[in-house]
Every structure is written in C-alpha cells, then in structure tokens.
Amino acid sequence: xxxxxxxxxxxxxxxxxxxxxxxRRTGRMIILLLLLLVLSFAMIHLVPxxxxxxxxxxxxxxxxxxxxxxxxxxxxxIPKQFVDYVRGLLTGDLGTSTTSHLPxxxxxxxxxxxxAKLAGIAFVVIMxxxxxxxxxxxxxTRNGRHSGTELGFTxxxxxFATVPEFVLGVALVYVFGVELKWFPxxxxxxxxAYVLPVAALSIxxxxxxxRIVRVETLDVLGADYMRTARSKRLPARLMxxxxxxxxxxxxxxxxxxxxxxxxxxxxxxxxxxxxxPGLGTAxxxxxxxxxxxxxxxxxxxxxxxxxxxxxxxxxIIGLIDPRSTIREL
Amino acid sequence: xxQQRGLVRTALRxxxxxxxxxxxxxxxxxxxxxxxxxxxxxxxxxxxxxLEGGSAEHPLGTDNIGRDLLARTLVATRLSLVLSxxxxxxxxxxxxxxxxxxxxxxxxxxxxxxxxxxxxxxxxALLLAIFLSVILGAGPTAAVLALGIASAPAFARLxxxxxxxxxxxxxxxxxxxxGLSRRRxxxxxxxxxxxxxxxxxxxxxxxxxxxxxxxxxxxGLGVQPPSYxxxxxxxxxxxxxxxxxxxxxxxxxxxxxxxxxxxxLGEALARAASTRTSYVRSPRRGTAAFTPILPISDDQRVIDxxxxxxxxxxxxxxxxxxxxxxxxGISFSIGNGERIAIVGExxxxxxxxxxxxxxxxxxxxxxxxxxxxxxxxxxxxxxDPDNVVGTSMAMVxxxxxxxxxxxxxxxxxxSEVAEVHGGLRRTEARRRAVDRLREVRLSGxxxxxxxxxxxxxxxxxQRVMIAVGLMGEPRLIVADEPTSALDVTVxxxxxxxxxxxGDDTGASxxxxxxxxxxxxxxxxxxxxxxxxxxxxxxxxxxxxEGPTHPYTRALxxxxxxxxxxxxxxxxxxPGRPPDxxxxxxxxxxxxxxxxATDKCREDAPPLLLDKTDSHRVACWHPQxxxxxxxxxxxxxxxxx
Numbered sequence: 001x002x003x004x005x006x007x008x009x010x011x012x013x014x015x016x017x018x019x020x021x022x023x024r025r026t027g028r029m030i031i032l033l034l035l036l037l038v039l040s041f042a043m044i045h046l047v048p049x050x051x052x053x054x055x056x057x058x059x060x061x062x063x064x065x066x067x068x069x070x071x072x073x074x075x076x077x078i079p080k081q082f083v084d085y086v087r088g089l090l091t092g093d094l095g096t097s098t099t100s101h102l103p104x105x106x107x108x109x110x111x112x113x114x115x116a117k118l119a120g121i122a123f124v125v126i127m128x129x130x131x132x133x134x135x136x137x138x139x140x141t142r143n144g145r146h147s148g149t150e151l152g153f154t155x156x157x158x159x160f161a162t163v164p165e166f167v168l169g170v171a172l173v174y175v176f177g178v179e180l181k182w183f184p185x186x187x188x189x190x191x192x193a194y195v196l197p198v199a200a201l202s203i204x205x206x207x208x209x210x211r212i213v214r215v216e217t218l219d220v221l222g223a224d225y226m227r228t229a230r231s232k233r234l235p236a237r238l239m240x241x242x243x244x245x246x247x248x249x250x251x252x253x254x255x256x257x258x259x260x261x262x263x264x265x266x267x268x269x270x271x272x273x274x275x276x277p278g279l280g281t282a283x284x285x286x287x288x289x290x291x292x293x294x295x296x297x298x299x300x301x302x303x304x305x306x307x308x309x310x311x312x313x314x315x316i317i318g319l320i321d322p323r324s325t326i327r328e329l
Numbered sequence: 330x331x332q333q334r335g336l337v338r339t340a341l342r343x344x345x346x347x348x349x350x351x352x353x354x355x356x357x358x359x360x361x362x363x364x365x366x367x368x369x370x371x372x373x374x375x376x377x378x379x380l381e382g383g384s385a386e387h388p389l390g391t392d393n394i395g396r397d398l399l400a401r402t403l404v405a406t407r408l409s410l411v412l413s414x415x416x417x418x419x420x421x422x423x424x425x426x427x428x429x430x431x432x433x434x435x436x437x438x439x440x441x442x443x444x445x446x447x448x449x450x451x452x453x454a455l456l457l458a459i460f461l462s463v464i465l466g467a468g469p470t471a472a473v474l475a476l477g478i479a480s481a482p483a484f485a486r487l488x489x490x491x492x493x494x495x496x497x498x499x500x501x502x503x504x505x506x507x508g509l510s511r512r513r514x515x516x517x518x519x520x521x522x523x524x525x526x527x528x529x530x531x532x533x534x535x536x537x538x539x540x541x542x543x544x545x546x547x548x549g550l551g552v553q554p555p556s557y558x559x560x561x562x563x564x565x566x567x568x569x570x571x572x573x574x575x576x577x578x579x580x581x582x583x584x585x586x587x588x589x590x591x592x593x594l595g596e597a598l599a600r601a602a603s604t605r606t607s608y609v610r611s612p613r614r615g616t617a618a619f620t621p622i623l624p625i626s627d628d629q630r631v632i633d634x635x636x637x638x639x640x641x642x643x644x645x646x647x648x649x650x651x652x653x654x655x656x657x658g659i660s661f662s663i664g665n666g667e668r669i670a671i672v673g674e675x676x677x678x679x680x681x682x683x684x685x686x687x688x689x690x691x692x693x694x695x696x697x698x699x700x701x702x703x704x705x706x707x708x709x710x711x712x713d714p715d716n717v718v719g720t721s722m723a724m725v726x727x728x729x730x731x732x733x734x735x736x737x738x739x740x741x742x743x744s745e746v747a748e749v750h751g752g753l754r755r756t757e758a759r760r761r762a763v764d765r766l767r768e769v770r771l772s773g774x775x776x777x778x779x780x781x782x783x784x785x786x787x788x789x790x791q792r793v794m795i796a797v798g799l800m801g802e803p804r805l806i807v808a809d810e811p812t813s814a815l816d817v818t819v820x821x822x823x824x825x826x827x828x829x830x831g832d833d834t835g836a837s838x839x840x841x842x843x844x845x846x847x848x849x850x851x852x853x854x855x856x857x858x859x860x861x862x863x864x865x866x867x868x869x870x871x872x873x874e875g876p877t878h879p880y881t882r883a884l885x886x887x888x889x890x891x892x893x894x895x896x897x898x899x900x901x902x903p904g905r906p907p908d909x910x911x912x913x914x915x916x917x918x919x920x921x922x923x924x925a926t927d928k929c930r931e932d933a934p935p936l937l938l939d940k941t942d943s944h945r946v947a948c949w950h951p952q953x954x955x956x957x958x959x960x961x962x963x964x965x966x967x968x969x
Binding site for chain 2: 039040043046047048142143144145158159162163164165166167170171173174178185222223224225227228229230231232233234235238242243246247249261262264265268269272273283284287288290292295296299302303306
C-alpha cells in the first residue's frame with residue numbers, strides 16, 4: 001500500500017498504531033475525494049458540444065449565450081473555475097437546476113432525507129435479518145446436520161440473491177400493492193409506504209449476506225476456542241452471543257460496509273420503481289434531461305457518501321479488531 | 330481445452346449445474362433465432378390491438394402501438410445477451426491485463442496497481458454509469474462502457490491473486506532465470522495457468538452484467554427506444570401494472586431466469602473445479618469403511634475411590650457408506666490424585682478419548698460406553714444433570730493460539746466459568762480470576778485480565794488455559810498435548826506447573842502425549858494406545874524395566890537419551906500405524922510386530938491384568954526383560 005499520510009513518522013506510528021492507521025485512511029479518503037471533485041468538474045467540460053447552447057437552444061443569440069456563460073463562470077480560466085466550483089460546493093452554492101429552476105441545494109435538501117431514510121432503514125433491516133438468519137442456519141446445519149434444511153436454505157437464498165432489486169420491487173408492487181392492496185405502491189407520507197421499498201431493497205442483500213454469515217459462523221463454530229467454550233459448559237446464549245458473534249463481526253462489518261455502498265445503487269433503482277421523491281429519481285431524471293448542475297451535485301454527494309462510509313467502516317474494523325491494524329503496519 | 334470439457338462434464342453431474350447449462354444454451358439459441366422467427370411480430374405495430382392485456386393471440390398482451398409483448402421479450406434476448414457479453418469483454422479486457430501487470434512489473438508499480446484496484450473496487454458501478462451517461466449521453470454505449478469499467482477491478486483483483494500465486498511458483502522463477510522477457514513470461518507461463526478460474530468468473534460476470542444492464546435500461550440510462558432489451562421492456566410495462574400485470578411478467582421472468590442460469594452455471598463450474606482436486610485427495614471412495622469392534626472383555630484395574638471409571642468406551646464416525654471407530658472399547662480408571670498419561674502415535678485415538686470424557690467429540694462422531702463415571706456421577710448416556718463436567722473437569726488443549734477466544738479479554742474468559750457455574754458476582758469472579766492467574770504464576774495478574782490472548786506468549790496463554798480450568802473446583806485435569814506447540818524450555822515450565830497444581834489441589838490428571846519421556850516424568854501410570862485400543866497399562870516406575878507389549882517396548886527403544894550416539898539414526902518402528910477404516914481382524918499391531926504369529930493375526934488379544942494386579946497388557950506373546958536400546962545393539966555388534 002502506498003502510504004499517503006503521515007509518511008516517515010515512524011516513531012508516531014509505532015507509538016500510536018491506531019491513530020496512524022486512522023490518519024492514513026483519512027488521507028487516502030481525502031485524495032479520493034479530490035479525485036471525485038476533479039472528475040465531477042471535468043464532467044461538464046467533457047460533455048460534447050456546448051452545454052449552454054444546448055440549454056438555451058440553437059436559436060438563442062450569441063449575446064445571450066455569452067451572458068449565460070459569464071453567469072455560469074464558464075468564461076473564466078479552468079483553474080479559476082475549479083476553485084469556484086469547490087468553493088460553491090463548500091458553501092452550498094451548487095447552481096440552479098435547469099429543469100426545475102430551483103437552486104440545486106434546495107432540491108437536494110428536499111430529497112436527501114427521503115433517500116437517507118430508505119437506505120438507513122434497509123441497512124438496519126439487512127444487518128439484523130442476515131445476522132440472525134445466517135447464525136441460526138449455521139447452528140442448525142453445523143457439521144452436516146439437517147442437510148435438508150441446508151439445501152432449502154442455500155436454494156432459497158441463492159434465488160433471492162440473484163433476483164435484482166427492481167424486479168423484486170415490481171413483483172412486490174404487483175402482489176402486495178395491486179392484488180392484496182396491503183401497502184401503498186408509491187411514495188406517500190407515513191410508515192406504510194416504506195414497507196415495500198425497504199423489502200425490495202433488503203431481501204436480496206439479506207439472502208446474499210446471510211449465506212456469508214452462515215459460512216463465517218460455521219467457521220467460528222468449528223474453531224478451537226468454541227470447543228474450549230463448550231468445555232466450560234456455557235449456556236447457549238453466552239456460547240453464541242459472547243463467544244461466536246464477536247469473532248464474526250470483522251468480516252460481517254466489512255461486508256456490511258460494502259453493502260452500504262451497494263445500497264446506494266440499489267436505492268436509485270428502487271426509488272424509480274416506487275416513484276420515491278429521493279436523490280435516486282432526481283439523478284436519473286437530471287441525466288436524462290441533461291440538467292448538468294443537478295446531476296453533478298448528486299454525483300459528488302453520492303460519491304462522497306460512499307467514500308465516507310468506507311472510511312468509517314475501515315476505522316471501526318480497525319478499532320474492533322486491532323490485529324488487522326497491526327497487520328497492515 | 331480437454332481440461333475445460335472435463336470441467337463442464339463434472340459440473341453437469343449436479344442437477345442444478347445441468348439445468349443451468351441447458352438454460353444458458355437455450356438462451357443462446359433463443360438469442361440467435363428469436364429475431365429471425367418473431368422479429369416481424371415484435372416490431373409490427375397493430376392499431377387494432379393497442380395496450381391489450383393477455384389473450385390467446387397475445388399471451389402477454391400488446392404495447393402502446395400494438396406490438397406483441399411476448400415476441401418482444403423473446404427477441405430482446407439477443408440485445409440483452411450481446412450487451413452483457415460486451416460488458417464482460419470490456420471488464421475482462423481492462424481488468425485482466427491490469428491484474429497481471431504487477432506480476433511482471435517491478436515491486437513499486439505492482440503496489441501502485443494494487444492500490445488503484447483496491448480503490449476502484451469500492452466504487453459503485455451506478456455512479457460511473459451516471460458519469461458516463463452525462464458525457465456520452467444516456468444510451469447503450471455509456472451503459473456498456475460504464476458497467477465494463479466498473480467490473481474491471483474485480484477481474485483485476487482476481488487475476489492479481491491468481492497471478493501472484495503462479496508467479497511465486499518455481500517454473501516462473503526458472504523462466505526469469507532463463508532470461509525470458511516479462512511479456513513472454515506473462516503470455517507463456519502466467520496467463521495459461523490462470524485461464525480456467527478467469528473463464529469461470531466470466532460466466533458469473535455475464536450474469537451480473539445482465540442484471541446490471543437491465544437495471545440501467547430500467548432507469549432509462551441503458552438501451553434507448555426504439556431498441557429494446559428486457560430492462561427497457563420492464564420500464565414500459567411498469568406504468569400499466571394495475572391494468573395489465575402480465576406485461577411486466579415477461580421481462581421480469583426473463584431477467585430472473587437468465588440471471589439464475591448464468592450464476593448457477595458459474596457456481597457449478599466453480600464447484601466442479603474445486604471438487605476435481607479434492608476428489609483425488611479423498612480416500613477410498615466406494616469401498617465400505619468399517620472398523621471391527623470386537624466384543625473383547627478387558628480387565629479393569631480395581632482401585633479405591635476412583636475419580637473416573639471408563640468401561641468399553643467407543644467413538645465412531647459415520648463415513649460415506651459405513652463407519653470407522655478411532656476408539657474401540659477401551660477401559661481404564663483414574664484414582665483420586667492419580668496422574669495418568671495416555672501415550673500413542675497420532676491417530677491412535679488418544680485425543681478423541683480425552684474429548685469424549687468431556688463430551689466434546691465433534692458431530693457426527695458418537696460416543697458409546699458400557700460405563701462412564703466421573704466423580705461418582707453416571708455420564709454414560711451423555712447427560713450430566715449436576716454439570717460435573719463443567720465444574721470439576723478442567724480441559725487444557727494443545728494449540729494455545731486458537732484455544733482461547735481471540736475476541737474476548739482474558740478476564741472474561743476466566744471469570745465467566747465462576748459466574749455461570751459458581752454463581753459468583755462479577756467482582757468476586759474477577760477476584761478469583763486474579764487469584765488463579767497468580768496460582769499459575771503469571772506475572773501482573775490484574776493487568777492480564779484486561780489483555781487479549783494475542784498480547785500473550787504461547788506459554789503465558791497455556792497458563793491462562795490452566796487457570797480457566799482452575800476457576801471451578803477441578804477433580805480431574807485433562808491435558809491434551811499441552812506442551813507440543815510450545816518451546817522446549819517453556820514445555821518444562823508448563824509440565825512442572827501441571828504437576829504442582831495437581832499436588833496443591835489434589836486433582837487427578839490425564840495427560841495425553843506422544844512423548845513417552847514426558848509421560849514417565851509427569852505421571853504415575855502410563856496407558857499405551859495403539860489403533861484405538863489400550864495395549865498396555867503400566868506403572869510409570871516400572872516402565873523402563875518391565876513393559877511386556879512389543880509396541881511399548883519399541884516405543885521405548887525409540888526414545889533418545891543423553892547417552893544416545895548422535896551419529897546413529899534413531900530407532901524407529903518399521904511400518905505405519907493402520908488405517909482405522911482398514912484394520913486387520915486380529916491384533917492391530919501384528920503387521921508391524923516381530924513376534925506375531927497366526928493367532929495374533931486372527932484373534933485380537935484382550936487387555937488382561939497380570940498377577941501383580943496393577944499391570945495390564947493386551948498381547949498373546951508378552952515379552953520379558955528390560956528394553957534393549959538400540960545403542961547397546963551397536964555396542965554389542967562392535968564388540969562382537
């Protein structure tokens with residue numbers, strides 16, 4: 001690994017391995033964040049043709065084009081534009097959406113909570129269900145017990161792990177919304193509207209993750225320290241929750257972190273199934289409508305979220321499992 | 330290529346593998362022929378049948394200009410598949426070279442590539458797709474490029490891992506020594522050896538690409554009208570799900586089936602690839618494995634006040650088509666405060682004997698005994714209502730690095746025993762833990778409670794393990810090879826400690842070891858096990874002059890001591906221990922025994938007490954006299 005932060009401070013890294021680890025990871029994230037900014041900035045300039053001309057139409061007079069260019073700062077030298085762009089991002093001045101004619105920051109402020117709630121609830125649901133389902137499946141099927149249950153488990157989870165969120169979403173809309181009429185099929189205020197989108201978003205991940213949790217649990221259950229725990233004749237609660245669970249946390253959290261960034265993609269899809277007024281529908285609409293300012297802002301926001309999630313997960317794992325930090329030094 | 334065909338054949342043997350392969354083949358056929366057969370029907374508008382539901386003529390209904398949706402779903406197979414394959418080609422085309430580069434580049438650039446791959450792996454494909462859609466305009470080109478680039482890091486990572494293992498191999502080193510160029514090494518040596526797993530992954534990747542592409546098309550960022558793939562058909566029908574749900578059915582089913590088929594085939598191929606190697610390793614397939622457990626009536630040594638009495642203890646494991654018995658009807662007892670060693674080669678059943686006492690034999694092994702009594706409680710049927718095993722039996726295992734829980738502090742691992750079984754409060758339990766750590770002579774016991782096992786050395790961990798056993802009120806300490814993973818100097822300390830603990834607490838000890846010298850130094854009595862049977866049970870004090878079983882005598886002759894001439898090869902017993910699945914009908918040692926007769930080969934000898942009442946041996950031809958060590962042989966021959 002290239003060391004990106006705190007180079008040559010050997011003494012510091014030796015004395016505070018965890019702090020050095022956090023610093024290094026933060027440094028790496030900042031570099032990636034800069035890369036993201038450059039890319040999103042470049043995006044506008046890489047658009048073929050003249051975006052201003054595209055916005056104002058082929059018949060707009062040159063003077064109007066020039067005026068609009070100046071308004072957007074596009075007549076400035078590129079480095080100046082970049083600095084202005086970053087300053088705008090930091091101060092919340094993200095330009096104006098060309099489709100809604102509202103400030104981009106306003107559009108985002110209105111839509112972000114809806115997406116965040118959806119993804120957050122789905123994440124909690126996924127972790128709770130996949131951990132418990134995977135652990136129970138492992139305990140039931142350990143050492144080749146109940147091979148029928150095992151086959152049923154792997155077949156069912158294999159199926160649901162393959163069905164993509166949007167297909168599952170459409171199926172849920174049809175069964176529970178159209179036929180049974182149990183839940184609303186599109187966004188409306190209230191808890192009920194969350195049921196189907198959360199289900200569509202989480203079922204596939206629960207299936208995939210609980211398979212992995214089962215394998216991890218089987219691994220842990222076969223470990224020597226679990227034999228020691230059995231030799232102590234501990235009650236099942238302590239055996240599984242105290243002795244087995246912490247040993248699976250590192251791998252489960254790693255996967256959970258990957259899953260969270262994956263959830264961002266999934267949310268975009270599911271929002272579009274359920275006409276959810278979140279960032280996912282906004283970003284797709286803005287790309288299709290060539291509303292660059294909005295697309296750019298959402299892309300930076302989603303990208304930064306992924307980077308921050310990865311950093312947080314890395315740091316949490318480093319703190320929980322000090323061996324992984326040490327190994328890397 | 331022949332290798333590849335073998336792989337497909339193995340994959341086909343499983344029903345899911347066969348089903349997946351047939352489905353994939355059908356999809357490919359459909360992709361080729363569907364546009365020829367249903368192409369007209371799928372594209373011809375029909376104003377008489379706009380937006381219809383399912384009917385005999387149009388099973389899935391029609392779209393907004395009256396085109397048949399079933400035909401369109403079938404025809405869309407081609408575009409969906411072709412684009413998915415393109416995505417994988419882009420991904421593999423970028424990823425494989427990127428991953429193979431570090432192998433042939435210098436170390437610095439290798440690290441850089443690896444770091445870039447690491448970063449890219451964490452990035453969601455959808456963001457990239459949005460980025461490219463903005464630049465290139467929403468459409469299939471942007472979608473294919475985006476998904477291809479997004480899948481490249483996974484290919485790079487896979488190639489990197491595989492190539493690194495190949496690059497470490499001797500033939501690549503040899504090629505470098507021979508002065509072959511890096512490019513040549515890559516193409517001649519590295520890539521051919523990693524082709525198979527990469528092809529496996531291509532299959533799975535096509536499945537993922539198909540799902541991801543359908544998603545993008547569903548969002549309106551992939552295939553654009555008038556072209557259509559499954560994702561685009563699904564979008565078009567979603568608005569009508571109230572009136573004509575069957576319209577959405579076609580693309581949904583198609584996406585799911587295709588995704589399942591490609592993933593299933595990839596997984597079946599991967600399984601076939603991994604089992605192909607393990608099939609070779611797995612022994613005796615097809616032949617029934619069965620260990621004869623003869624109704625041999627052994628004598629039991631009669632002692633007063635026994636802590637443990639074991640009679641007819643048998644451990645069996647089911648195999649594919651029979652069962653093997655690594656422990657076959659053994660009987661022994663341990664007196665109060667007595668220290669007993671079970672000595673034997675690996676595979677003799679000594680460790681399983683130890684585990685079966687604490688009911689720790691792993692599933693699917695089963696333990697049976699005519700009698701199993703510990704501190705006067707009957708444990709024969711595996712029940713333990715008073716929990717005497719948890720409180721009075723202390724287990725010490727071999728591998729100190731894995732036997733303590735790496736995620737829990739030493740304090741927790743110690744005090745929980747007293748909390749659960751002794752009903753002690755947390756603070757009391759911790760006080761006792763400190764006390765026990767002091768007893769096992771671990772420095773700074775209070776500080777140790779807050780440490781994790783990985784912060785301690787192997788010897789210290791073994792002391793902790795012994796302390797865990799002392800948290801209850803142990804009457805028997807079962808130590809399974811407690812020192813074989815430790816340094817020689819530490820070994821002595823741990824043995825000394827075990828001995829002192831026994832003296833201090835009055836607990837009996839059962840030491841499992843392969844080292845007969847350790848056994849005699851530590852213990853009062855030695856049980857020698859061979860092929861799941863006790864072959865000799867003898868006082869440690871009498872061991873050096875009076876063992877009568879030829880196996881015990883051979884073991885003793887193999888022990889080097891201070892006088893051993895280092896230039897002479899160690900004495901070893903000719904032959905190998907028998908396979909528990911293939912035991913001879915008579916004495917298991919007969920094939921290796923110099924004194925074996927036909928009787929030995931036909932009848933298994935029972936373990937019988939001799940006239941001293943404290944020595945048992947299972948042999949038809951017990952030998953007498955002191956063991957003739959090998960160096961004496963040599964001396965004699967030199968003198969002679």
